[in-house]
Amino acid sequence: MRKIKEVLRLRFELKLGQRQIARSCSISQATVHEYLRRASAAGLSWPLADDWDDTCLERALFGCAPAPVIAVQRSLPDFAAVHEQLKKYRHVTLRLVWEEYRQTQPDGYGYSFFCELYQQWRRKLDVVLRQEHTAGEKLFVDWAGMTIPLHDPVTGRVSQASLFVAVLGASSYTYAEATGDQQMEAWIQAHVHSLEFFGGAPRLVVPDNAKTGVTRACRYDPDLNPTYQEMAMHYGIGVVPARPYKPRDKAKVESGVLLAERWIIAALRHRRFFDLAELNLAIRELLTKLNQRPFRKREGSRASLFATLDRPALRPLPAERFDLSQWSRAKVNIDYHIVFDGSFYSAPYVLTGEVVEVRSTPATIEIFYKSQRVASHLRARAREQTVTISEHRPKSHQAHLEWPPSRMVKWAANIGPHTARLFERIMNDKPHPEMGYRSCLGIIRLAGQYSMARVEAAAERALLTGACRYQSVKSILKSGLDQQPLSTSSSPPASSPPPHDNIRGSEYFE
Numbered sequence: 004m005r006k007i008k009e010v011l012r013l014r015f016e017l018k019l020g021q022r023q024i025a026r027s028c029s030i031s032q033a034t035v036h037e038y039l040r041r042a043s044a045a046g047l048s049w050p051l052a053d054d055w056d057d058t059c060l061e062r063a064l065f066g067c068a069p070a071p072v073i074a075v076q077r078s079l080p081d082f083a084a085v086h087e088q089l090k091k092y093r094h095v096t097l098r099l100v101w102e103e104y105r106q107t108q109p110d111g112y113g114y115s116f117f118c119e120l121y122q123q124w125r126r127k128l129d130v131v132l133r134q135e136h137t138a139g140e141k142l143f144v145d146w147a148g149m150t151i152p153l154h155d156p157v158t159g160r161v162s163q164a165s166l167f168v169a170v171l172g173a174s175s176y177t178y179a180e181a182t183g184d185q186q187m188e189a190w191i192q193a194h195v196h197s198l199e200f201f202g203g204a205p206r207l208v209v210p211d212n213a214k215t216g217v218t219r220a221c222r223y224d225p226d227l228n229p230t231y232q233e234m235a236m237h238y239g240i241g242v243v244p245a246r247p248y249k250p251r252d253k254a255k256v257e258s259g260v261l262l263a264e265r266w267i268i269a270a271l272r273h274r275r276f277f278d279l280a281e282l283n284l285a286i287r288e289l290l291t292k293l294n295q296r297p298f299r300k301r302e303g304s305r306a307s308l309f310a311t312l313d314r315p316a317l318r319p320l321p322a323e324r325f326d327l328s329q330w331s332r333a334k335v336n337i338d339y340h341i342v343f344d345g346s347f348y349s350a351p352y353v354l355t356g357e358v359v360e361v362r363s364t365p366a367t368i369e370i371f372y373k374s375q376r377v378a379s380h381l382r383a384r385a386r387e388q389t390v391t392i393s394e395h396r397p398k399s400h401q402a403h404l405e406w407p408p409s410r411m412v413k414w415a416a417n418i419g420p421h422t423a424r425l426f427e428r429i430m431n432d433k434p435h436p437e438m439g440y441r442s443c444l445g446i447i448r449l450a451g452q453y454s455m456a457r458v459e460a461a462a463e464r465a466l467l468t469g470a471c472r473y474q475s476v477k478s479i480l481k482s483g484l485d486q487q488p489l490s491t492s493s494s495p496p497a498s499s500p501p502p503h504d505n506i507r508g509s510e511y512f513e
Contacts, residue, residue, distance in 0.1 A: 136172030139316025205316025
């Protein structure tokens, strides 16, 4: 459902065409057309109503839709593999390849049509589409292949810093930044810094198919990494990944990476850097020179074209910078808590056993079920902590937790101080105070059967004799011992001193 929502957002909010939406969502153009047709028939628009979840959207779009009829077609030969075989082995012929194809596909194409299809495919190999870039439309991003060494001033260990490159389509205005790695946090922060460097947001971003930006295709999970997609929605941009193994789709950034490697990485080869801040300061100086360098075959520079073309066309950035978040999945355990980063966070108990999505930021943990936020917590600052919202518990658990040991003792104090001491003694003698709750409640009920004064007297006698149990108090009340005066004989016998060689017994004085 998230992919369908992204199709609606790109169509109604960004006004993208079906071809661009298909590229962004990694689905066919026919599928995009079908989604939009169904949305139009259902009268949907963007944004959706707040009370719409995935179930409502799926029912509106596919509830009454007939099952699609899939036409049976012949399997098209893998002409790329055929072409590679013909180039690699000089004695391989089309006839031999066709015979091997018919062995695996007995109902496949005949030899003549097979050759005709191959020739049609081969004639398209050298066809190149000249791309015309509109001002403020596309930003091409990628990692440079070369890295820059960073030297630890204490240990002398050398690590490799990656170089992020972003190039605007119309002006070729370039941004570059060194990062410690190529993980999601560095990828997102580099995007944010590049947009702030340009002073605005384009309509589209064209990345490579790295895992930090693009995940596998699935109907229920988007191809874009959820964190990456959330960043795009924050800045109101669309993401159109380049096709796999098609560098011409992002030729601008390929050229930008080449220039960055020549005019930045190569220019810094004789310098030693000890931290990223120092390295990025040097990169920014060289980046200014690169953007102001005059073109060889036309007038102006990247900086001058940016000022006249891209800069006026970029859309303003939102007032707040994107708060980096990461998405993951977790299962709600039987105690209606999920485990994240070594700590426990509560979810509504009705979701026990369900798989939920977790959005984490440096300050908060949010739990989503079917795209609806069901819980929000402040992030724990240490591991093995439990963060619980009382409303997430069942009513029975909430009622149970309203009876802490202090409340039991306070209730017993209404009967008398000896009863309060007896309750403390009963709960302290148990491994857990809750194990003594039943005995305490039983003694409270005895106060209604006999009287509060008699229960207080029975509690005093129970403390004196050490019989601190519900059955003992009940026996004292039933036999009337609480109404008899306390005597010294009731007190427990004094324990004799332990034997020792220096202690004289009674026989010494005889």
